Amino acid sequence: MRRALVLAAAAALGAPAAALASVQQVLLPGPTPYPTPSPPLVTVAAPPTATLPFRIHASSDQHVVAGVDPDGRVVSLRALHRLLLSGTGDYLIVVSAPVLDVSPGPGSESQPGLRRGQILWAGFSSKKKLLSADATLRPGPAAPFLPMRLEAHLDGDRYTLTVTNATLTSELSFAGAASPAELARLLDLTRRDSLSGGKLTSAYVSIDGLVTARGERAQIAAPLRVEGKLRFPSAPTSVSGGTVHGRTVTFSLLLGDGRPLSRRVEVRGVRTEPLLHVEARPTVLVRSLVPPGARRWSDAVRRRPLSAAALLKRLLDARMQLVRSDQYQSFLSNPDSTGRNRTVYVYETAVPSVRRTVAGPGQGSGGSGGPLVALLALGGSVLGLGAALVAWANN
Amino acid sequence: MRRLAIFLAGLALLAAGCGKSSGSENVGELVIAVDVPVTGSPYVAQTIRQGVELAASNLNGGGGVRVGNKSYRLKVKLYDNHLSARRAVQDTRRALDAGAAAIVTDGTGVDATWELARRDGVSVDIAYDGGTGLVDAETRPNVFRIAPTNHGIAFRYAEYLVPKKVKVGLLSDDSAYGREGAADVGRAFSENPEAVALKLTLPAGQTDVTPQILRARRSGATALLVWGQAPTIAAVLSAARSIGWQVPVYAPPTGVDPFMRQQLADHPEWVDGLTFASGRMTAEVGTGPFTSFESQYESAYGADLVGVKTAAGEPVVQPPEFAMYSYDFVHVLVAAVTRATSVDPEKVTEALNQVTTQGANGDERGFNQHSHEGVVDDDVYFARFHDMTFQPVRDDPLSATLPPIQQTRGG
Numbered sequence: 002m003r004r005a006l007v008l009a010a011a012a013a014l015g016a017p018a019a020a021l022a023s024v025q026q027v028l029l030p031g032p033t034p035y036p037t038p039s040p041p042l043v044t045v046a047a048p049p050t051a052t053l054p055f056r057i058h059a060s061s062d063q064h065v066v067a068g069v070d071p072d073g074r075v076v077s078l079r080a081l082h083r084l085l086l087s088g089t090g091d092y093l094i095v096v097s098a099p100v101l102d103v104s105p106g107p108g109s110e111s112q113p114g115l116r117r118g119q120i121l122w123a124g125f126s127s128k129k130k131l132l133s134a135d136a137t138l139r140p141g142p143a144a145p146f147l148p149m150r151l152e153a154h155l156d157g158d159r160y161t162l163t164v165t166n167a168t169l170t171s172e173l174s175f176a177g178a179a180s181p182a183e184l185a186r187l188l189d190l191t192r193r194d195s196l197s198g199g200k201l202t203s204a205y206v207s208i209d210g211l212v213t214a215r216g217e218r219a220q221i222a223a224p225l226r227v228e229g230k231l232r233f234p235s236a237p238t239s240v241s242g243g244t245v246h247g248r249t250v251t252f253s254l255l256l257g258d259g260r261p262l263s264r265r266v267e268v269r270g271v272r273t274e275p276l277l278h279v280e281a282r283p284t285v286l287v288r289s290l291v292p293p294g295a296r297r298w299s300d301a302v303r304r305r306p307l308s309a310a311a312l313l314k315r316l317l318d319a320r321m322q323l324v325r326s327d328q329y330q331s332f333l334s335n336p337d338s339t340g341r342n343r344t345v346y347v348y349e350t351a352v353p354s355v356r357r358t359v360a361g362p363g364q365g366s367g368g369s370g371g372p373l374v375a376l377l378a379l380g381g382s383v384l385g386l387g388a389a390l391v392a393w394a395n396n
Numbered sequence: 397m398r399r400l401a402i403f404l405a406g407l408a409l410l411a412a413g414c415g416k417s418s419g420s421e422n423v424g425e426l427v428i429a430v431d432v433p434v435t436g437s438p439y440v441a442q443t444i445r446q447g448v449e450l451a452a453s454n455l456n457g458g459g460g461v462r463v464g465n466k467s468y469r470l471k472v473k474l475y476d477n478h479l480s481a482r483r484a485v486q487d488t489r490r491a492l493d494a495g496a497a498a499i500v501t502d503g504t505g506v507d508a509t510w511e512l513a514r515r516d517g518v519s520v521d522i523a524y525d526g527g528t529g530l531v532d533a534e535t536r537p538n539v540f541r542i543a544p545t546n547h548g549i550a551f552r553y554a555e556y557l558v559p560k561k562v563k564v565g566l567l568s569d570d571s572a573y574g575r576e577g578a579a580d581v582g583r584a585f586s587e588n589p590e591a592v593a594l595k596l597t598l599p600a601g602q603t604d605v606t607p608q609i610l611r612a613r614r615s616g617a618t619a620l621l622v623w624g625q626a627p628t629i630a631a632v633l634s635a636a637r638s639i640g641w642q643v644p645v646y647a648p649p650t651g652v653d654p655f656m657r658q659q660l661a662d663h664p665e666w667v668d669g670l671t672f673a674s675g676r677m678t679a680e681v682g683t684g685p686f687t688s689f690e691s692q693y694e695s696a697y698g699a700d701l702v703g704v705k706t707a708a709g710e711p712v713v714q715p716p717e718f719a720m721y722s723y724d725f726v727h728v729l730v731a732a733v734t735r736a737t738s739v740d741p742e743k744v745t746e747a748l749n750q751v752t753t754q755g756a757n758g759d760e761r762g763f764n765q766h767s768h769e770g771v772v773d774d775d776v777y778f779a780r781f782h783d784m785t786f787q788p789v790r791d792d793p794l795s796a797t798l799p800p801i802q803q804t805r806g807g
Contacts, residue, residue: 054680089793091680093760103766111774114764116750121764124774127793 024209027175029187030320031201032327033338036172036221039146041334042098042138044118057088057126059337063344067144068351071274073151073162075144076351077137081106082120082333084132094122094132094336099139106133120333136333148225148329149256149281151348153274160233160271164279165263166225166256168325171218174317176310177208184312185298191319192290192298199341201323206313219318223326224257226284231268231275238270250275257322259288279348283329289319426461426468426739428452428726429475429491429499431509436479439654439700440502440718444523446697447719448472448500451726453696461730463737470726481505488512497741498729500722506530506539514538517742519729523722526649527576533768538745540768542721542728542761544675546577548773549648550584552673553621556778556792557646558585563593565617565643567608567632569600569624577623577648593617598628609635613643621646629670630659637666646778649674654702654714657784661704667781671789676777676798677717678757683799685758686720690801693719699805706783710804724755724770728762 053059061084068077083106086092096119103113103120113134114121122132152163187204194201229243231250239245243252243266254264268275295301302312331342430448432441452470455461460469473494475487484505489512491499499513503525513520514537522530522541526549531541557564566585568578578597585592594615598605609632612620620643622632629647636643650656651672660666678686699713706712728751733739736747752762761770777795779786788798 089797091759111772112767115766116764119764123760124772125794 024207025212026205027177027208027212029204029206030317031191031324032203033324035324035328036170036321037328040329041331042143042146043334044097044099044142053092053094053336054088054090057086057090057092057337058340059084059086059094059335060341061085061331061333061335061343063332063342064347065147065332065344066347066349067140067147069151069277069348070351071153071155073153073348075140075147075348078140078143080134080136080138080333082134082136083108084122084335086126086130086132087128089127091125092122092336096120096122096134096333096336098136098333099142101137101139103134103136106135109133146332148223148283148346149227149279149348151277151279153277155271155274158270158272160231160237160268160274162229162231162266162268162277163263164227164229164254164256164266166222168223168225168257168283168329169262170221170325172221172321174215174219174314174321175208175212176215176313177212178210179206179208179309179313181302181307181309181312182299183207184309184316185292185302185307188290188292188298188312188316188319191316191323192286192292195285195290195319195323196287198285200327200339201320206316215314219321221318221321221325222257222262223283223329224255224286224322226282227254227256227279228252229254229266229277229279231266231277233268233271233275234273235271237268240266240268242266243268255284258284258286275350277348277350281346281348283326283344285326286319286322289315289322422466423460424466424468424739425471425495426733427471427473427491427494427496428729429473429487429494429496430722431475431477431484431487431491431499431501431504433479433502433504434474434476436477436504437502439714440524441476443700443714443716443719444500444502444722445472445474446693447523447716447722447724448726450693450696450719451723454692455726455730461733461739463733463739468733468739470730477501477504479504481508484509485512492516492518497733497739497744498725500725503527503530503541503543510536510539517740517745519741519745519748521722521725521729523725524718525573527573528580529576531768533749533763533766536768540725540748540763540770542725542770543718544649544673544771544776545769545773546580546648547583548771548776549673550577550580551773552776552778553581553646554584554588554591557619557621558588558591560619562591562619562644563615563617564591565593565612565615565620566595567598567612567620567622567624568596569598569628571600571625571628573650574598574600574624574628581621581623598622598624598632600625600628603627603631604635605631606635606639609639609641613639613641617643619644619646623648624650626650626653626656627659630656633660633666633670634663637663642669645670647672652714652717652779652786654700654704657702657704657712664704664707664784667784670781671778672781672786673776673778674717675721675771676757676775676788676794677715677720677801678798679755679759680797681758683801685754685756686715686801689720689723689756690716702784704784706785706804712784712803713805715801715803720756721770724753724761727753727755728770731762 064081066079067075070076103115110131111124148168150165150167154161229252233248236248240250243250252266292298292301330344332344430445432444434441452472456469460467477484485508488509498519500521503522519538526546528547531539568574693716702712731751731753732744732747736743749765752760755761778789785803787800788795790796
């Protein structure tokens, strides 16, 4: 009897370990949470209780315009935020953002309110209602959450623009023993979600045995589709990374999805910085989810053995990238967490480029004669100060 | 032992002294001036004043307003502007001398008083008049309003009536209220001139407007939108029904003024079908919050009897709509004081742009840097009279969602 009790106790103690070793369902990344708090933008101001009843849904379309200086630094920021409500009922929407001012955007059926760090909407939606806000944002706190960084240099007759995907972040991930067939099915599901452009469907993977943290943090970036146009006063002689059409250079890049996160466009035979217009769109994953030698991942694993560990890593990385891409689809928040969001980020020259015309080859990028101007200014200041002193002494 | 007793007695005296000192120094007063037409429009004056007093009484019952380590009790001071801008200016000066933190008004004389108040950083809240131009967040940063706006009502009427394919006769009286409303209605219908049969001004205070109503009928009008004081609306209904013209009549919030029903008490059937627009009294959360407010109001002041009865002989009461607006303003003001952590009027006025509270009907109330209107245009609803009481209409999306409010209190 005593032995039986001891055996039973041992069995009970052993039970958790057995459970730990059994197959468990582990939630895959997506559609949320996002890996970082922003975007969408948030401010420190405590928002009032915002209400969007369950019978009202909202989709958002956003057009974010970043004004950049000749070096590519963001100096101004505007966002056209269009919320399309569907459903009938009251709404109170608080969009948290470092907003300087806001006015109704085109077609808006209501007036946006402004508070420190908040855009407000309140009213009644009868089936459909368009709320459109044209918001001027403080670039300081908002620019770090833009998805792309530009760096421009004019050196002699060579103009270089470096375009960098700024959405890179690192995330914890896991590893474990999973069935290749199930992983292939999940990859197919994820691929379908990606190609449809919608949010990811929640999914679980069965892990046999222990779930462990992956050795190194995953490096995750939202894939960006970038289209750019550089308009020069005179026709460039050559370009790498783009195409010349008369005085205009165009380029089309994919940053991420297995491609480099930074690309460079180099233009020769120009003396002035161009008027720049670059559009970036968070996009879907295509390359990273193409099955090897088959139409579907399920077919691919049937044809030849594929490493389950590699498949799991691919699945997790792909889903994290899609979550990151979805995160950047909403620069300003949408009160409907399940609503569809689309954001286009436009980078445009904010200051006329003629301010920095180069005097001649070999003079360097400080084409406005920096040291000479500084000396003249200093001399002028000293003379002015002297004159003022004389005048004061004579009074 | 004796030494211990002396020590304890000293300690007790010290403690008592401390208590008294902190009690007297840490209580202040926050004066809210109410400037309303007690002798010009008693119903409006009474309902606004009682809304403010009820809010003050509730807040004082909870210990007043706490700012830092000091509590402030709300004190309400009443002034009678006699519906006169000149008197409103005098009242404002007196209120400022009395240290008012805010002035709540029906709207009389605000064009003249807001600058006086602004010099002292004091906010002015309009709880009745929806006149366009009275409130402008940029040019009159200290003027706020919690009441439906003429602009909102006019545009909601255009939105409501134009799809009905009626030919609207736009009538207004020559009072300031009528003139302002006519301008807003004109703008609202300007994009649909085909919907307007005629525009006509009526003399305010005239009891017989039959010639004008005959003219409206000849113009082909199939609906009348009458923007005027309550007696004008009564006169239009009287004239139209007397000549047997059953034209639908629409009115601004003055249509629900008890005076209109009192005027037509002998012909309740003439009131039937009159539609008016106003700010909705119940929010999406249901009737609960408003009913609770109404019962508090009636406990404190009794029901506002209209002075007419239903066909069943039940006395009709007026729901405290405008009391709700002044009541809400006091709560928003207190939220602003709390946010500003100061009773300095200038800081409080500035903070009014940044706060939201839950209103008496469950709706959010607040202002912002771009809008000093506490009732948004979307909150304008339509209600129609039957048997001296009214119910929200069913052919407007917002109004259709609203439950009726009980307006009788038994025989």
